Amino acid sequence: MLKVGIAGASGYGGGELLRLLLFHPKVQVVHVAGENRAGELVESVFPHLPLSSRMEKHPIDEPWNDIKILFTALPAGESGKLARLYRDRDVHIIDLGPDFRFRSHQRFSEVYKMPHPYPEGLSEATYSLVEWNRKAIKNSRILACPGCYPTGTLMGLLPFVQEGLLKKGSQIFIDGKSGVSGAGRGLTLDTHFPEIAESMKSYKPFSHRHGPEMEEAIECLAGFRVNILFVPHLIPVNRGLLSSLYFTLEKDWKEEDVWNVMKKYYQDETGVYLTEKPPSTAMVRGTNRTAISLRMEGSAAFVETAIDNLVKGAAGQAIQSMNVIQGWEEMEGLPMIGAFP
Numbered sequence: 001m002l003k004v005g006i007a008g009a010s011g012y013g014g015g016e017l018l019r020l021l022l023f024h025p026k027v028q029v030v031h032v033a034g035e036n037r038a039g040e041l042v043e044s045v046f047p048h049l050p051l052s053s054r055m056e057k058h059p060i061d062e063p064w065n066d067i068k069i070l071f072t073a074l075p076a077g078e079s080g081k082l083a084r085l086y087r088d089r090d091v092h093i094i095d096l097g098p099d100f101r102f103r104s105h106q107r108f109s110e111v112y113k114m115p116h117p118y119p120e121g122l123s124e125a126t127y128s129l130v131e132w133n134r135k136a137i138k139n140s141r142i143l144a145c146p147g148c149y150p151t152g153t154l155m156g157l158l159p160f161v162q163e164g165l166l167k168k169g170s171q172i173f174i175d176g177k178s179g180v181s182g183a184g185r186g187l188t189l190d191t192h193f194p195e196i197a198e199s200m201k202s203y204k205p206f207s208h209r210h211g212p213e214m215e216e217a218i219e220c221l222a223g224f225r226v227n228i229l230f231v232p233h234l235i236p237v238n239r240g241l242l243s244s245l246y247f248t249l250e251k252d253w254k255e256e257d258v259w260n261v262m263k264k265y266y267q268d269e270t271g272v273y274l275t276e277k278p279p280s281t282a283m284v285r286g287t288n289r290t291a292i293s294l295r296m297e298g299s300a301a302f303v304e305t306a307i308d309n310l311v312k313g314a315a316g317q318a319i320q321s322m323n324v325i326q327g328w329e330e331m332e333g334l335p336m337i338g339a340f341p
């Protein structure tokens with residue numbers, strides 16, 4: 001069994017990772033750590049996880065010696081500190097947070113308004129959107145799982161970028177809609193039940209940190225510069241993320257031909273569900289799948305994707321990355337069929 005540890009296991013991302021890893025046939029979770037909740041029983045931190053062990057403290061000074069993979073699900077700037085601690089060890093770091101998603105520490109600092117915690121580590125890191133970056137993932141020590149909004153967007157957009165179909169210089173409008181668990185477990189007024197139930201709203205239009213992340217990822221993965229205009233929304237569901245992408249192609253296309261482009265990239269991907277029906281968060285809830293649909297009108301494209309922000313958008317993608325590193329079946333231990341209603 002492969003021994004792994006989870007830092008940030010008391011949060012939504014880390015908690016989902018723990019739940020999924022408990023089902024993984026080849027993995028043993030030997031360390032589960034929190035910050036303020038260190039010392040508490042796991043079953044009191046998570047009512048759905050009946051484990052009588054206690055949350056540990058994060059290994060800030062002394063690395064855990066018995067693991068081969070450290071998963072980090074921490075606020076920006078914290079994972080880098082742990083990655084630094086493990087710099088001379090034969091241990092992979094799989095980060096659900098943003099510390100290693102940009103190629104340069106300057107860009108990270110501009111976007112996150114803080115110094116990078118471990119700039120030297122960036123040269124060992126790979127952006128871990130698995131369907132698009134398997135080869136590089138296999139040879140990297142640090143894996144940066146994409147943000148949940150970038151995952152939904154990139155899965156829908158990259159086939160068009162890669163095929164060179166986008167109208168040069170055109171703008172790409174991304175309308176992202178996230179369930180409230182995307183904001184983490186910390187208490188805030190904006191995510192308080194009476195504030196969010198039966199209501200929807202946008203936030204940070206054109207200024208959310210995932211806009212630059214999407215642009216840089218497209219440049220890295222497909223070699224093109226694009227102009228993303230991203231507007232996120234909070235919607236009153238616990239989990240789920242719907243991304244609606246609007247953009248213009250270089251010429252008019254028949255819808256059938258564009259479907260063929262999608263199939264070229266995705267028909268052999270077990271994690272991608274190409275659907276003529278509009279994707280919904282219910283289609284993918286609890287699974288590591290990405291549902292994708294499209295509509296064309298002349299040169300105008302409307303592409304829509306749905307993911308579970310905590311699975312394909314976070315913990316599931318981290319496990320998929322681990323499976324690639326280990327040379328295991330890519331979806332080993334990952335749920336592909338969800339619960340409904």
Ligand SMILES: NC(=O)C1=CN([C@@H]2O[C@H](COP(=O)(O)OP(=O)(O)OC[C@H]3O[C@@H](n4cnc5c(N)ncnc54)[C@H](OP(=O)(O)O)[C@@H]3O)[C@@H](O)[C@H]2O)C=CC1
Pocket residue numbers: 007008009010011012013014033034035036037038058073074075076078096097098146147148181182183184185186309310313314
């Ligand atoms: N939620 C989501 O859908 C997604 C989240 N992510 C990213 O994953 C990471 C974790 O997010 P999420 O699980 O939602 O967040 P949560 O707020 O739910 O959990 C944060 C975790 O980090 C710990 N923590 C908080 N502050 C510190 C600190 N100063 N030092 C060390 N540990 C700390 C918390 O411990 P304790 O509670 O014990 O204090 C908790 O375990 C973030 O970077 C987030 O952006 C990425 C994709 C999707």
Ligand SMILES: CC(=O)N[C@@H](CCC(=O)OP(=O)(O)O)C(=O)O
Pocket residue numbers: 096097098146147148149178179180181182183184232234
């Ligand atoms: C609904 C909601 O608040 N979502 C979060 C994004 C979650 C995520 O993926 O953020 P990271 O890039 O930090 O990993 C937000 O908008 O800040």
